[in-house]
Amino acid sequence: MAELLTLARPYAKAAFAYATEQNAADTWSTALQLLSAAVQDEAFSAYLSRPELTPSEQVELFAKILGENQTQAVSNFLTMLAENSRLTLLPEIAVEFEQLKSQNNNTVDVVIESAFPLTSVQEQLLAHALEKRFNAAVNVSVEVNAALIAGVVIRAGDQVIDDSALNKLEKMRTRLLA
Numbered sequence: 001m002a003e004l005l006t007l008a009r010p011y012a013k014a015a016f017a018y019a020t021e022q023n024a025a026d027t028w029s030t031a032l033q034l035l036s037a038a039v040q041d042e043a044f045s046a047y048l049s050r051p052e053l054t055p056s057e058q059v060e061l062f063a064k065i066l067g068e069n070q071t072q073a074v075s076n077f078l079t080m081l082a083e084n085s086r087l088t089l090l091p092e093i094a095v096e097f098e099q100l101k102s103q104n105n106n107t108v109d110v111v112i113e114s115a116f117p118l119t120s121v122q123e124q125l126l127a128h129a130l131e132k133r134f135n136a137a138v139n140v141s142v143e144v145n146a147a148l149i150a151g152v153v154i155r156a157g158d159q160v161i162d163d164s165a166l167n168k169l170e171k172m173r174t175r176l177l178a
Contacts, residue, residue: 004089004092005092005095005096007086007089007092008089008092008093008095008096009096011077011081011086011089011093012092012093012094012096012097012100013096013100015028015032015077015093015097016028016097016100016101016104018073019097020104022073024071024073025101025104027071028074028097029094029097029098029101031066031070031071031074032090032093032094032097033094034065034066035062035065035066035078035090035094036090036091036093036094036095038062038065038090039087039088039090039091040091044061045088047061048061048087049088055079055082055083056079056082058078058082058087059075059078059079059082062078063075063078099157102139106136106137107136107137107138107139108130108134108136108137108138108139108156108157109138109139109141109156109157110127110130110138110139110140110141110154110155110156111140111141111142111143111154111155111156112126112140112141112142112143112152112153112154112155113142113143113144113145113148113152113153113154113155113164114142114143114144114145114148114151114152115144115145115146115147115148115149115150115151115152115164115165116144116146116150117142117144118142123140123142126140126152126154127140130154130156134156138156147166148164148165148166149164149165149166149169150164150165151163151164151165151166151167151168152164153167
């Protein structure tokens, strides 16, 4: 997974730089989300990876999916990916593109995993604290994970703050076994 992200990052950066320059970040975002979903579909992915398909035929398949969201720039981007056998990176490219877009808008997507459902007051307090920490607006989504026992795990991009009882117990177990 980390290797795929490493391969996808330069493509996402190039696409984002171009999209920003052209004032088309939202258009590119929509296109990359559609393309990503297509590549993640098993049947489409199996058809796409047939050896007899040429890169131009692969791009034509994506053009049919995109429909009105197809632009010449996106088509050129897909052609470059197809010629370098990198179409399978589209999900990672889309994720990285969205992160770059959030950074550019000075927003951070945050996932808070909690052992118990959070009240709206608790969610607002955490969001406010995270806005101060990241010095950016945050988009918070909350997930309940009873396996944490207590506490929370906060994920923002590649940063993880793990203040769960499960993590503390695991650290204690590691120290006792050392």
